[in-house]
Amino acid sequence: MTQPGAVTVRWLKPQPRCPRIRVKEHTCECRARIYELCQAGGLFFIRRTDRGRNGQKVMETEWLPSARMRELWHKIITGHAA
Template sequence: MTFSPGFHGIHVAPVATTHERIRWLPPLPRANRIRIREHTCICRSTQYELCEAGGLAFIRRFKAFQGRMLIRETDWLVTARAAQLWALLLRGQAR
């Protein structure tokens, strides 16, 4: 697939040798309204969203797996911790 110039969003850096291991969990319907604060570029096979709901925040991961989209999410965290984890993820320092 090709994408026009200016199409691309945030790209996640390649994972660093030493990085924080994120605990990815099956998603649970814990809130009616989830606000997506940021998301990574859809040109990559794995995409991430920084989400907020009910005063907490978490990262959601969409990964193509055997022809299906596998969805996982982090623990729901206080907003500052989720923002920190998001920054680490983008820099390749958490995965």
């Protein structure tokens, strides 16, 4: 759940930047919104998938070095960013 005062994440349309993407961590598949911490080309990003009646919509964050992205990942999964 999003906490009061949560940071707003800038979500972008996915770009085919690397042929291989490794999912390092993810949230539960049982939800309509899934987050995945991904690694590719030496950088990390977070992929968000919203599933609904009209299919699914995928968005992602900018690609950043590991330390910065892990901090954002922690904020998202604890509700301090959305």
